[in-house]
Amino acid sequence: MPDASFQQMTKTALAEDIVAQILALLREKQLRPGDKLPPERILAATMHVSRPSLREALRTLSIIGVLDLRHGSGAYITTLEPAQLVQHLDFVFALDDSTYLQLFETRKVIEPAICQLAAQRITDTELAQLDACVVNAQEGLKISHELYFQADFDLHETIAAACGNFLLQRFMQSIHSLGMASRQRTSVLPGIATQTLQDHQLIVQALKRHHPEDAYKAMLSHLEHIEQRLVDEQKESSRKPL
Secondary structure (H helix, E strand, O other), X not given: OOOOOOOOOOOOOOHHHHHHHHHHHHHOOOOOOOOEOOOHHHHHHHHOOOHHHHHHHHHHHHHOOOEEEEOOOEEEEOOOOHHHHOOOHHHHHHHOHHHHHHHHHHHHHHHHHHHHHHHHHOOHHHHHHHHHHHHHHHHHHHHOHHHHHHHHXXXXXXXXXXXXXXXXXXXXXXXXXXXXXXXXXXXXOOOHHHHHHHHHHHHHHHHXXXXXXXXXXXXXXXXXXXXXXXXXXXXXXXHOOO
């Protein structure tokens, strides 16, 4: 059991206050992945909080992927993998299109640079994988949206792997669920699927030429095309009468 300094709180402490203290212990490295929390009775007494409030806090931490509640065994800190911690954020995206625009802002900072590096390091095997992604996307437009989504995602994942930078690749993996939620939203925009396919072909061509600057521009242009379609749709929606 970890030697964490669980602080006393008031009996009237809300669940979010308890959550905040446990997250603070994680940031301070007093709690680490795999650690088992003290039994509920002991933890409630140590923190001087009610057991119902503690249970609610533990459930909240479980929902966001920080705790693994094992029946009959106790509460354990998860691996805290970024992909696991963001898996519910697609719900946030569903609430507000501005979140999608923030994602594209982030991707425009990161992905063109990834593509630029990939142009210098990509292998023939990875180029063949990109060709397959383009073909699968073309087929997906005809027969299956799921095939199209997967081909789209695989293309970006392959480019991230080809950049040869482990940290950049892990960052892209960490926003996997955000990217899938984004694709579900933007794919319904008029003409975006065809535009995306054309953009992907230009990106692959630049990578085949091993031309970093062209690869950077092609990826940036691709992301800007989708972003602009989303902005245009928002403007049109705002002009529609209620």
